[in-house]
Amino acid sequence: xxxxxxxxxxxxxxxRDAVSDVSLAVAPGECxxxxxxxxxxxxxxxxxxSGILEHEFEGEKSGRVTINGRDAxxxxxxxxxxxxxxxxxxxxxxxLIFTTVEEEILSALERRGLSPAEIEERLSSILEITRLGTLxxxxxxxxxxxxxxxxxxxAALALGTDIVILDEPTAELDEEGTAGIVSVxxxxxxxxxxxxxxxxxxxxxxxxVDRLVVMEGGRFRAIGPPSSLVDDRSVAEILVPDFxxxxxxxxxxxxxxxxxVISVRDLDYLYGDVPALAGVSLDICPGEFVAIVGENGSGKxxxxxxxxxxxxAARGSVTVDGKDAKATPVSELAHSVGxxxxxxxxxxxxxxxxxxxxxxxxxLGIPHPEEVLEKALSRCRLSGARDxxxxxxxxxxxxxxxxxxxxxxxxxxxxxxxxTTGLDGRESREVMEILKHxxxxxxxxxxxxHNHQMAAECADRIVTMKAGRVVSDTRTVA
Amino acid sequence: MAEILQYVHKDGLFxxxxxxxxxxxxxxxxxxxxxxxxxxxxCALLGAVLLLALAGNILREVLDQMKLILVMSVVFILIxxxxxxxxxxxxxxxxxxxxxxxxGALNAGITLTLRFAILIMAFQIFVISTQPxxxxxxxxxxxxxxxxxxxxxxxxxxxxxxxxxxxxxxxAQLARGYSTGNGFVGRIKSxxxxxxxxxxxxxxxxxxxxxxxxxxxxxxxxxxxxxxxKFNTVDRAFAGVLxxxxxxxxxxxxxxxxx
Numbered sequence: 001x002x003x004x005x006x007x008x009x010x011x012x013x014x015x016r017d018a019v020s021d022v023s024l025a026v027a028p029g030e031c032x033x034x035x036x037x038x039x040x041x042x043x044x045x046x047x048x049x050s051g052i053l054e055h056e057f058e059g060e061k062s063g064r065v066t067i068n069g070r071d072a073x074x075x076x077x078x079x080x081x082x083x084x085x086x087x088x089x090x091x092x093x094x095x096l097i098f099t100t101v102e103e104e105i106l107s108a109l110e111r112r113g114l115s116p117a118e119i120e121e122r123l124s125s126i127l128e129i130t131r132l133g134t135l136x137x138x139x140x141x142x143x144x145x146x147x148x149x150x151x152x153x154x155a156a157l158a159l160g161t162d163i164v165i166l167d168e169p170t171a172e173l174d175e176e177g178t179a180g181i182v183s184v185x186x187x188x189x190x191x192x193x194x195x196x197x198x199x200x201x202x203x204x205x206x207x208x209v210d211r212l213v214v215m216e217g218g219r220f221r222a223i224g225p226p227s228s229l230v231d232d233r234s235v236a237e238i239l240v241p242d243f244x245x246x247x248x249x250x251x252x253x254x255x256x257x258x259x260x261v262i263s264v265r266d267l268d269y270l271y272g273d274v275p276a277l278a279g280v281s282l283d284i285c286p287g288e289f290v291a292i293v294g295e296n297g298s299g300k301x302x303x304x305x306x307x308x309x310x311x312x313a314a315r316g317s318v319t320v321d322g323k324d325a326k327a328t329p330v331s332e333l334a335h336s337v338g339x340x341x342x343x344x345x346x347x348x349x350x351x352x353x354x355x356x357x358x359x360x361x362x363x364l365g366i367p368h369p370e371e372v373l374e375k376a377l378s379r380c381r382l383s384g385a386r387d388x389x390x391x392x393x394x395x396x397x398x399x400x401x402x403x404x405x406x407x408x409x410x411x412x413x414x415x416x417x418x419x420t421t422g423l424d425g426r427e428s429r430e431v432m433e434i435l436k437h438x439x440x441x442x443x444x445x446x447x448x449x450h451n452h453q454m455a456a457e458c459a460d461r462i463v464t465m466k467a468g469r470v471v472s473d474t475r476t477v478a
Numbered sequence: 479m480a481e482i483l484q485y486v487h488k489d490g491l492f493x494x495x496x497x498x499x500x501x502x503x504x505x506x507x508x509x510x511x512x513x514x515x516x517x518x519x520x521c522a523l524l525g526a527v528l529l530l531a532l533a534g535n536i537l538r539e540v541l542d543q544m545k546l547i548l549v550m551s552v553v554f555i556l557i558x559x560x561x562x563x564x565x566x567x568x569x570x571x572x573x574x575x576x577x578x579x580x581x582g583a584l585n586a587g588i589t590l591t592l593r594f595a596i597l598i599m600a601f602q603i604f605v606i607s608t609q610p611x612x613x614x615x616x617x618x619x620x621x622x623x624x625x626x627x628x629x630x631x632x633x634x635x636x637x638x639x640x641x642x643x644x645x646x647x648x649x650a651q652l653a654r655g656y657s658t659g660n661g662f663v664g665r666i667k668s669x670x671x672x673x674x675x676x677x678x679x680x681x682x683x684x685x686x687x688x689x690x691x692x693x694x695x696x697x698x699x700x701x702x703x704x705x706x707x708k709f710n711t712v713d714r715a716f717a718g719v720l721x722x723x724x725x726x727x728x729x730x731x732x733x734x735x736x737x
Contacts, residue, residue, distance in 0.1 A: 052689060058715035082693040094626040096688035097628075097696075099485045103611040108700050111695040118575060120702050139636040159694065330652045339653040345649040346643070359671070363655030395647055405654060468609050 001194060002026045002085075007063035009044055009053055018044040020218040021063070028162070031208050033270035036215035037240060037424050042198035045215070046167040049196055051081045052475070066371055068162070090168040090422075092148035093140070101143075101151050102127075102136040108158035122158065130154040132183055139382035144296065146177020151182060160386040163194045170201060171422040173344075174296050176451045178204050198426045200463040202226075202239040214238060215238045219390075241425035243457035246432050247476075250440035260285050261336065261412045261444055266316035267466075268432040269302055276302045278468045280316075284413060289435065291455035296467035300448045301342075304415050308337045323411060335364055338411035342418045344402035353382060353401055356390050360409040362384075379433055394441060396427035403434060413444040413459050419452065432458045483637055490535035491712065492607035497616040499713040500604045507600040508721045512729055517585070520592040540602045547595045554594065555587030562586045588638050610634060612707055632687070632708050640676065647675045648721050686708050 001386055010017045010430065019041040026032055026049070034042050047053045048065055051072035065072040089095055109119045121442045130150045133139045140148060156164060166185075170178040182204055182289045189195060189208060199205055202212070204477045206226070214235050216220040222229050229235050229471045234401055236242070260283040261330045269277040284290055292300050305311040306318045309330045318325040321336035339473040350356040357376055361369045385393060390401055399419065406414060416435070420428040432454070435445045441469045447457055455462050456476055464472040492500065507527065514520055531540040559571070564582025571577035610631050616629050649672045658668045691697065 046732060056689065077698075078689065078692040079695040079698045082695060087688075087689070087693060089686045091683060091686060093639055094683040095690045097632065097635060097687070097691060098608050100487060103609055106704065107696065111699040112702075112703050114702055115699070116702065116704050117701060139487075139638075140635075141484075141642065156695070213500075305649070308653055310652065331655045331657050334653060335657045341646070341650045341653070343646070345679055346647045346675055347654065348678075349671050359653040359656075363657070389680075392510060409655065465632045 001068065002360045003064075003066045003197065003388050004045075004048060004165065005064045007048050007065060009048060009057075009058070010060040010092055011044075012059045014059065017218050018421050019048060022218075024049075024193055024213065024220075024223075026163075026196050029189075030210050031189055031197065032211045032213060033202065033205055033209040034196070034198045034213040034215060035128055035200060035202060035424070035425060037238065038396050038422075040215040041218040042215055043167050044218075045197070046198060048164050050085050050087050050165050051075060052078065052087075058250045062330055069156060072308060077368040078180070082159055082161070084161050085163045085165060086159045088149070088156050088164070088166040088169050090171040092145060092152050095155065099139045100137050101154075102149075102235050104151055104155050105158045107446070108155050114159065116439070118399060122160070124159050126154050129157070131180070137285070142395050144177065146173045146180050149173060150175065150180055153181065157188075162192075164188065164195070164379045166195070166197045166199075168198050168200070169424070170204070173469070174418075175201055176296055185253050188319040190436070193252055200422070218461075221321065237429075238330065240423050241430060241454065243429060243454060245431070246436055246458050247460070248437045249433065253346050258286050258314075261321055262446075263319040264303075264306070264316070265319075267303075267306065268312060268315040269299075269316060270314050271302075275467050277306075279464075280470055282470060282473070284444050284446060286412065286444050287439060287442050288434070288461060289439045289459045290447070290461045290463060291459035292448045292463045292465060293450065293452055293455050295450065298465040299468040300465055301417055302468075304339065304417060304446065304448060305414055305415070307338050308333045310339075329362070334409060334411070336358075336412050338389065338406035338409055339420065340406050340414070340416040342401050344398040345391070347405065351368070351376070351389060351391070353390055353404075354386040355409045356401065356404050362406055364409050366408070372408050372410065376404040379407060379437060381402040381430070395422045396424070396430065399423060399427070399431060400434065403431070407438065411443070413436055413446060415446040415448075417448045418450070419447060420449070420451065428454070483634055485609055486536065486539050486606045488535060490607065491530075492536065493532040494710070494712060495607070495610050495716065496707045496709050496713045497612050498620075499709070499717050501616070503720060504600050504716055504723045507537070507596060507726065509663065511688055512594045513727075513731065515589055517588060519585075520589065520596065524596050525590060527603070528595055531599065531603055534603065535604065536606050537608050541597050543598055545554060547591075547598060550594055550628070551560045551587075552590035557586035558583045558590065558698060565592065566585055605634065609628065615701070615706075618701075628691065628696065636680070643679065644672060644676055647672050650664060 005023050007018050007023070008017050022045065034045060035041055036398055037368050044053070047057065051065060051067055053061060054065065054072045055078055067081060072081070096104055098107055105123055108149060109122055114122070117476040127136060130153060132154055133152055135143065143151065153169070170181050173181065178201060185195060185208055208224065209226055211224060212226045212229050213220055222232065230239065262284040264282040265282055267277055268275065280303060285369065292303065294300050302311060308324060309322060309325045309328060312326045320333055323333065325333060348356055350359060354373060357373050358369065359361060361372055366372055377386055380403050382397065382404055385397065390398065393401060419431050422439050423431065435447065441444050459476060460471070461475050463470055501594060510523060513521070527535065531537040559579060562583045563578060563580045566581045567578045568581065569579055571579060614627050614631055616622060621652070656671050658665065
């Protein structure tokens with residue numbers, strides 16, 4: 001078990017405590033889920049509970065952490081703590097060191113003083129519990145995000161600890177990947193493991209959680225069994241996104257208001273010789289809010305890359321704002337279509353938020369740059385952050401900055417790939433409100449998502465894709 | 479996309495060999511390649527390496543790097559044309575006798591290209607057929623400190639990750655109207671929007687990676703021997719052939735010097 005007594009911590013050069021006077025006792029076999037907006041101190045709490053703060057971080061610490069009855073300070077170092085606690089982080093890529101799944105698990109098993117027979121036995125039981133048996137010879141780059149995260153979890157399990165701490169293990173995962181992690185954790189709990197987990201997706205973890213902690217500004221806002229907390233409205237809006245009233249912010253524009261800005265006809269696309277898109281036809285008109293939904297690999301991202309000429313049709317045509325997307329350079333199409341990728345960290349390179357937004361404005365030679373910049377920042381609620389370093393912003397702010405960067409290029413259509421990845425309920429709602437405003441200005445909004453509920457509550461039209469085809473295209477009732 | 483320098487799970491001659499034997503293979507090929515200036519001999523050596531790749535059932539994977547080798551060969555030959563003119567002038571690349579193509583420069587360029595190709599391909603054979611875990615274990619036994627070992631391992635492991643990420647970043651910046659600049663200064667400037675996110679993301683990963691390695695006890699705890707590769711008959715035979723070839727090569731070289 002783990003106890004924290006009045007733990008506070010301030011990072012070097014931090015302006016306030018990342019966690020402030022928190023106390024928590026995690027009982028053996030218990031599962032505690034910690035939730036709260038980004039920047040609430042969830043990751044710091046994981047680092048404290050696993051003794052990593054004590055051993056790896058400078059900064060101001062106070063309070064006491066014990067791990068299985070021993071003060072974290074009294075362990076000589078991380079390898080000794082790792083006999084009691086294992087950790088899984090949000091970025092699966094950084095936790096895989098080897099080039100096949102099996103090696104990854106063996107790397108942890110081989111350093112525990114087990115006999116070869118025991119290693120063999122544990123290896124096969126871990127492969128079974130994490131459902132990785134058929135993937136054991138795969139390299140990391142041939143695995144999906146969800147599979148990679150299961151490998152990270154498998155390597156953590158190979159350490160054979162009673163306690164498993166997971167820091168947002170599903171933040172970068174889709175529906176299927178999340179479900180995979182949840183089912184492994186349910187198994188672990190049934191085997192008596194103690195689990196401390198930070199998460200945004202409460203609804204997925206409902207069956208697992210014994211106690212819920214809601215953090216805000218480094219402190220515990222609420223703690224208790226989920227049933228006693230979910231009725232509190234201010235807690236509930238963090239736990240589960242509330243999109244009520246979003247659609248009515250602006251009345252849906254009448255369908256087919258004007259000529260389509262994007263027109264896709266009989267589009268086929270192949271990755272190597274694997275068909276990724278087959279016979280897709282679709283029109284998107286100004287003022288529409290369209291959600292494209294479907295599972296991983298259904299072709300959603302492949303389709304939107306055609307809108308801006310990053311991919312070119314093998315057969316069929318894509319017309320953007322009257323231009324043939326195949327024959328027009330990306331930089332030209334960027335005047336008409338703004339594409340916001342899933343991970344905002346793939347675009348930030350400037351020293352300040354304002355410079356970051358200016359990049360696109362300058363590239364496209366947008367008139368009245370200062371005015372456009374201010375408007376984009378205020379639309380995305382970032383006016384107060386204009387001089388900050390983009391990478392130090394919270395996840396929610398970084399997502400809004402990514403939207404501001406694209407918005408400032410004044411596209412007629414704004415296309416977003418999974419815009420609520422890694423965001424809590426409140427941050428998700430903020431993003432949807434921004435998108436609704438853009439629709440209100442007469443732009444078309446296209447949002448790729450695997451979240452059917454969000455699509456149904458926010459979009460006016462839902463396009464469902466499956467195995468590279470559009471299988472349904474319906475209007476939601478306002 | 480061709481994955482540069484990665485282990486490929488397959489069954490073949492080299493996959494069944496002990497990593498130590500394969501290290502010896504690289505060493506022998508390396509010595510012969512670096513000491514030799516003879517183009518026919520280097521061609522024969524290249525042929526031998528390719529035949530070995532074929533015998534090891536990994537020729538296709540080894541040839542994946544042909545594009546890189548061809549690009550480098552053009553660069554090498556251009557450099558030698560400018561820097562090492564000598565011998566007869568065959569023709570000029572530019573009208574008016576500028577950039578003459580000389581036999582000496584061509585010779586040097588081709589030699590460099592052949593050496594480069596042989597070394598890359600021999601290294602490819604090694605990396606494609608050796609699980610990093612076996613490599614780390616072998617190097618550990620040979621007395622290489624574990625930290626250096628891990629550095630090498632992580633460098634190999636993250637090449638494809640960086641390739642994939644660079645592509646995503648490039649696409650994200652293209653969508654923001656980014657274009658590779660013109661002229662030397664423009665080109666340098668246009669590197670930042672791709673390199674800065676790539677390096678920043680890699681650095682932010684380093685912390686988690688370090689903690690993960692430490693928690694697995696990789697730097698501190700002793701390893702249980704498990705599924706060890708043993709020197710088998712193939713290893714002994716192959717190492718024997720390599721030894722004889724190296725001895726013969728050195729003998730021939732010495733004779734040439736004396737004679």
